[in-house]
Amino acid sequence: MCGIGGIVAITPSAPVPSVESLTRMTGALFHRGPDEAGLYLDDRAGLVHARLSIVDIASGQQPLADEGDRSWIVFNGEIFNYLELRKTLVALGHCFRTNSDTEVVIHAYRAWGECAFRRMNGQWALALWDAVAKRLVLCRDPFGICPLHICEYRGHVYFASEVKAIFAANPMIPRMLDPAGIDQTFTFWTVVPPQGVFVGVQELEPGHIRTYEAYKVHDRAYWEPRYPHYPDSSDQFRGSLEDAVIELRRALEAAIELRMLRADVPIGSYLSGGLDSSLIASIAHRHSGRQFNTFSLEFEDSEFDESRFQRAMVDLIGSKHRSVTASQKDIARVLPEVVYHAERPILRTASAPLFLLSKLVRECGIKAVLTGEGADELFAGYDLFREAKVRRYWAREATSQRRPLLLRRLYPYLERSPVSHQAVARHFFGRGIGSFDHVGFSHELRWRTTSALKRLFSNDMQMETKKRNAVVDLLQSLPGDFVKWSPLAQDQYLEKRTLLSGYLLSSQGDRMLMAHSVEGRLPYLDREIVSLANSLPPSFKLRVLDEKHVLRRVAKGVVPECILARKKQPYRAPDARCFVGGNAPVYVSEMLSESMLKESNIFEPVQIGRLVEKCRRDASFRQLSNADDMALVGVLSTQLLYRHFVASTPWANGSARFMTYVDKTSSAGG
DSSP: OOEEEEEEEOSTTOOOOOHHHHHHHHHHTTTTOOSEEEEEEOSSEEEEEEEOOOSOTTTOOSSEEOTTSOEEEEEEEEETTHHHHHHHHHHTTOOOSSOOHHHHHHHHHHHHGGGHHHHOOEEEEEEEEETTTTEEEEEEOTTOOSOOEEEEETTEEEEESSHHHHHHHOTTSOOOBOHHHHHHHHHHSSOOTTOOSBTTEEEOOTTEEEEEETTEEEEEESOOOOOOBSSOOTTSOOSOHHHHHHHHHHHHHHHHHHHHHSOSSOEEEEOOSSHHHHHHHHHHHHHOSSOOEEEEEEESSTTTOOHHHHHHHHHHHTOEEEEEEEOHHHHHHHHHHHHHHHOSOOSSSTHHHHHHHHHHHHHTTOOEEEOOTTHHHHHTOSHHHHHHHHHHHHHTTTTOSSGGGGGGGSOTTOTTOTTSSHHHHHHHHTTTGGGTTSTTTTTHHHHHHHHGGGGGBOHHHHHHHTTOOHHHHHHTTSOTTGGGBOHHHHHHHHHIIIIIIIIIIIIIIIHHHHTTTOEEEOGGGOHHHHHHHHHSOHHHHSBTTBTTHHHHHHHTTTSOHHHHHSOOOOOOOOOGGGGSSTTOOHHHHHHTSHHHHHHHTSBOHHHHHHHHHHHHHOTTOSSOOHHHHHHHHHHHHHHHHHHHHTSSOOOOSSOOOEEEEEEOSGGGTO
């Protein structure tokens, strides 16, 4: 993948974007594309591109134009079915000058308009500029794998893969944390697009197109999720469970093969030790055609370490394997860089070890890796889905003493599991059980628990957050068909809408990978796999309380039995314990000092002092709750975000040396 950006005049009096602003923008994206840089400029628009060369290394430079130099594109991502689309376009009379997927996109848009994006199977964020019609088209893939931020300021629209490029382009753009974005983060763990973290900066929604033309803006969805209506199942998958296993195996093989073969560089794979990444690695190594590279995280803390399962998979496929061991000290050391690249608060430290892992990948000379994100959302792999099913089952006989016993099946991986004490579990999971048929039922406990952290907000921030209700706003924006879906489909949609793009694919995904110029490829989010998964009956995915049942059937005989038999253990890392005690870095006390807290005015210093003291007193961390963990990490990361982007001007990491420079301004003589 790459970094894209641009500045376009959207009012008649707005001046021509300056080369200096565009150069600063490119420099801020240098880590995303260190191989080449390109610039296009005319009297209304400037486009920039920082390239990470994966496909058509020789001739895929950007910005790229159609054959008449009418339309120009900057593109971040991959279109995995571009050869098939190209063949269709050639039959329609289109002529190509490169072998890149980017040129296919620009011709596809000419041929089919916005319908072209529904034909694409891949991951992308792009900008198309029609220099004749003076039309800017911004588009993002259906799941938000690739980021795209937008800011309108004084007659211009600024857009970029990362917010730091927008701020670098124009230091006059106000840099303030948005209370609405902070409120969402301390509700859902992340912002939900189009809401952004910074005032005036939005994130284009996944599956959406935004068009600027004739000084007007239009924003619309070109893709929306579909699930069968329930209990009427006429539009769901019609075959048996075994038929679904066969279909899913075929689709997964095809998706992985595409992502292995549609590249001009070697592709490696992350290997967590869980079912999802193990299945990908098992299939991928057969398509590698060369030494297959796998990469893993290990932890000094045994609670989080999965190296035993990773080694079992490596022994089976014989890959060239490397790993990095993350300690509490390592996590604390890199958190400032992690927040700088994430560009948002994080309530868990899980991003930090992934930052270290992508560094290892790049040092080994690998530019792209397969990852397993999406499988848990598509095939109901999280305990949250099982929890909601148990609570609904319990709610139908609320006085039952036996039904709540099923809660014991949840969260086996947590040392401080909420089900470890039966009386406490009944009280906690019994909250709101009478509203089991309400939208949002599955996630209300999580949202309520996270929202309790807002007690740490300053008076001013609390006043701001009371102006809105993040949960109500979200539930009022649900698709019209939402109530017609099965309860599991509703739960899956909410998980995807709130956490997939903003948290898993961004804070833990794209941002940590691209911090070290590594592209992530996600087979489970292949267009065909998503469509198939959404069509499956709920029992194929969550069979009683057996999560990802159909995927486990696909993996049988392909991954080691020890991985198949293990209970789901979500990827996690040590949290609060990394930032207290004698080994805590100096920046921790600086960020949580009374003076810094008063300056940012996001959190109440007295409350934060009590939280820090509680963490310091509990040296064994036996008394700290999961909420305490989230609180300390959330406050610290928000303070770091304030320091990076509000208290100081974001810096450009690298200078742009333009390999492609197209000047179409009137001063250049046309």
